[in-house]
Amino acid sequence: MEFFEIFIAGVFINNILLAQFLGNCPFLGTSKKMETAVGMAMAVIFVLVMAGMITWIVDTYLLKALDVEYLRTVSFILVIASLVQFVEMFLKKSIPGLYAGLGIFLPLITTNCAVMGACLLNISKEYSFLSALVSSFSYAVGFGLALILFAGVRERINLARVPKPLQDTSIGLVTAGIIALTFMSFKGMV
């Protein structure tokens, strides 16, 4: 039951894009086409789960053990960046199929703020390893959900008659705001 609550909270209530407002840059950058949005969502799920696990381990067994918790942010950046690089190399060699699908998105989200934010949130809530895993996954799913929803909306906006000053990113931000408002209605569920 606890995992389920974490999952619902991560996907809807504390949606990383629409409630926490982290990771806005890929949210606007990769949401112009459905195809790229789906690719990006998959890459985020993959990376965020891996990062959630490794940062929990680093935090528990290194930072807390050595009593250097004030180095959390900087060491997370280093660890996540190395991890993504490592995963990229590994995929290219061992699972070329998956690499072909996610390859171009992986370098884009090396220590992306959404990834970083989710990892730090996990630590601050003092989750157990499993809870941290579920929480990372749910944040990533929430990221994917919001991104794909938003890409769908933007594809329609492309066909509409938008006033000149509002075109492209501006109308995108306005739309994102309205979608965020609708996500507010999940508040208080859990």
Added chain:
Amino acid sequence: MISALFFMLGIGAVCGIVLSLSSKVFYVYEDPRIALVENNLAAANCGGCGYAGCSSAAEAVVTGLAPPSVCVISGKEGVEEVAKIMGVDVGAAESLLSYNMCEGGNRADDKYYYMGISSCKAMTAAFGGKRVCGVGCLGFGDCVKACQFDAVKLGPNGYPVVDDDKCVGCGACQQACPKDIIKVTTLSEQLMKFNQEQDALAPCAQTCPAEINIPRYINQLREGKYKEAVQTIRMRNPLPLSCGRVCPHPCEDECRRGIEDEAVSINQLKRFVSDFEMNSGSRIPIKCAPDTGKKVAVVGGGPAGLSCAFFLRRIGHQVSIFEAMPKLGGIIRYGIPEYRLPKKVLDWEIQGILDLGIKSFTNVRFGSDFGLGSLMAAGYEAVFLGVGAWEDYSLGIDGEDLNGCFKGIDFLQRFSRGEKIKLGKTAAVVGGGNSAIDCVRTLLRLGLEKVYIVYRRTRNEMPANEVEIVASEEEGVEFVFLAAPTKVVSDDNGNVSQLEYLKMELGEPDASGRRRPVPVEGSETLLDVEMVISAIGQSPDASFKDQDPNKRMTELELTRWNTIDNDPALLQSSIPYIFTGGDSATGPSLVVDAIGGGRRAARSIDLFLKGEPVVPVKNSLQKKRIPESIFTKVDGIKKSPRAKMPEIPVDQRLDSMIEVDLVLPEDAAQKEAERCLNCCRICYNKDTDFPMADVS
């Protein structure tokens, strides 16, 4: 503080060691050229090339999926660098340019008032477009939005105008256009494009055998862009100066203005712009595609051969022309008299074609001086046989070989080559075609006192061009209609003294739709003449087939008219690497037919050389019309007189071979261009917005 430092150093070292180890373990062999190629791409990751980022584009180049010119931003130098890395010839890839077919824009009527979202794509998806025209531009500018390089703009007339300098050929506009109006093509593709049923074509452009984009060049003329107009013509016709003088302009018969008013004088406008180029003193450069390294032999330097050679050269092949006569030009040099097409003009025009890098060999006759075997041995991979139709038909009557009897083309040709021919004072020319008129008008200029045309039907049935008939009437030719020669009568010395003919009357129409002449019994009449020239048509001289020692030549099939048997859509003969065109393919026909045929043969030869199947153009419009574009009634026309061709007065013409027809002055040409309705498939510019009401 120290502990933090050690901690960070430690964790950094661990990360570094893990990564460097894994790079040893998980390395993937990558072609080192990929990195080299990527360095030479623009590194903008714009995706304009259609690949996800520069590294994937570089990979595609190295694996051979993309040409070295894949990058839409990097300039010529970048492309050359990439080509060097790949060890290929830069020439292999031809640059792409966006080309707009529809010039209709907002002129086509709307089917209904549309209030939906402003996108061509949405409109097409929802309603199939709002314009009455099924193929035309909708004018919402999806292509403009799609272009990342600011090269496409909606012009003042509502259709997209492409800036060739900015266009990089990425193809985004083509993908965005739901109507296939804007296309990204190479120069070769544009040169080898043939009219198709789904194209946005005006009636005149459908009718022109050479398929020239007539409304486009008239429009360019109107805007004062004479050079561009010549370039538009040269996309389809390498001989605008000659055609502008001798073409019987079938296009004008289909002119939409001609339905309510006099047709636009299209051919005179062509002549105006091409004369403008000649008189300007400099030649407009003609663009050619990069060399392909293939060699083609063109046998026969007439209009068909010149056209085929011109287009083959422009799409990058090496061409050599072999001509039996002392100079290139074929029938337009030796069959068309000086007063219609001055040799100086023809020389200038042919030189422009040869300047593209075409080799020419004259005074060599196919069959006797060289043959198929020697062409193959010299490395020619395909042969175009455009030997023309030079053998005059004979009348088949008694006395045809008397002194003073000549045959039409033979006579004109001998005269053109400067041969001294013993002339009489009076002559009869038998026949009603252009060659017959050329003969009589030449004879008048040679100082003959009386020249007759003897034709077995009436003036209405004469196949010669109307302007030619009128000119010969003005010059004092006497017409003897409804007369079929039966005998040439000689005097005591074996010279021609009289021509005997039988009077005819018109009976029932025959297969060609002309009324068949029927002889009137016992109506033999004598005409006192000292010369008889028969100009009743020609057939190709196929003696090369027997003269050529190469055995393969026996496989070349001829028709019973001595033309080379071919598929009219392909112009390929029974020997796959021999192609034909012009009179030797169709029998005697128009210069402009030969030009169109030469281009069509060039397309087939190109396919053949590339090893692709030689198949006809899909939905080809060859000799057909688009039914919806042919009107019976045209609204909104204000009548205005057609420009009159300036000519030399009759009394000054006959003393020399000076050119009779003159070019329009600039203001008259502009005025005539204004008369053009700038038609497209169904739309056109009306003279007035309101159909003329019946005032009474």
